Amino acid sequence: MSNPKKAIVLLSGGLDSATTLAVALDKGYECHTLSFDYGQRHRHELAAAARIADDAGTFHHVVTIDLRAAGGSALTGDIAVPKNRGDGPIPVTYVPARNTIFLAHALGWAEVLEIGDIFIGVNAVDYSGYPDCRPEFTAAFETMANLATKAAVEKTLRIRIQTPLIHMSKKEIIQKGISLGVDYGRTHSCYDPLPDGGACGACDSCRLRKKGFADAGIPDPALYAPEKP
């Protein structure tokens, strides 16, 4: 039988997933965190995920999958990450089917670990317009997941895709995280970090983060430029 006090939390190492983990812990779940080494150019986020997991004392797992082979994204390929982009169509930082792939792997782990609750920090307010961040997507994934597994057929496990941030603004996410004690200095959001790991300050992810902290009236602990010697 599934253990109602355990959850899997997708942890990228960014602001949203760190907050999602804090929410899951606050709800009393024992958490298994799952990060993906998928050939992302912003590899500093994997280190951030490891330190956030360590801080929280979770069971942390890193799954290696190759999303570079298919290509098609600025986050895995040779396409440049756009800077100071305005609103507009879905940007080239979109990774084809990324959340579908991440949730599919999480589903395999969920079944092996006998855990029904999968937390993902998707957000459909202050986001880049990625289709796989919308509630209709996560609801459809949940329906599919409950037809996909042996545990579902044998009725020992009911999969729930939990998206606590889905309707929150970035400001609200940050306020929630601060109230739960999240140290955002441990997170990494930038899509195109400098060689020393500093944030570029101009990609979509940096811009959404900076605006969120500004709106919340809280200083952003991220380093937006390399420290000068």
Add this chain to the structure above:
Amino acid sequence: MSNPKKAIVLLSGGLDSATTLAVALDKGYECHTLSFDYGQRHRHELAAAARIADDAGTFHHVVTIDLRAAGGSALTGDIAVPKNRGDGPIPVTYVPARNTIFLAHALGWAEVLEIGDIFIGVNAVDYSGYPDCRPEFTAAFETMANLATKAAVEKTLRIRIQTPLIHMSKKEIIQKGISLGVDYGRTHSCYDPLPDGGACGACDSCRLRKKGFADAGIPDPALYAPEKP
């Protein structure tokens, strides 16, 4: 826009996927075949997939993903493959969420390649009872997939999960393949092959295959024992 004459075909190297590829080619699709190196113990199937793809002149891609880390299956772990198993519950050769994971990766490739049709050789008649081989699963995956991708949101691509074998018996699959010129001597079905690649003859996959050829009255070209010197 999607190209209606192209398809992605999941190709394990076994009897079903080789037949599925033949069906897709017969329908006039230019095929991209996709195989997964997921740490399976029956690695001979990857070689079989490569030769079947080469025979057919497809664009062949191998995606490396790690399904061993999660464990939970005789096909990737240390659990023994059961032999001469009767009917019963879903066996330990079930790999948690395998088809969900495979189709999720295929979806990413579909979007990059601008291909809407994804063929998978699942079969709900002569099969091991895996939940992710049932039509309700593939239908739910298709619904989810059309909410997951940028191309779906922008209405440039409609994903269709095509399962031409879903209602066929193993006998009918073999008869179909023979009529389309499939050389089953190039396929590999065994879950637990001998060191030289010969088939064990006793695992679920071998048993279903042998029965299919027997029912069809066609000799099975698989080698079920190592050749004696």
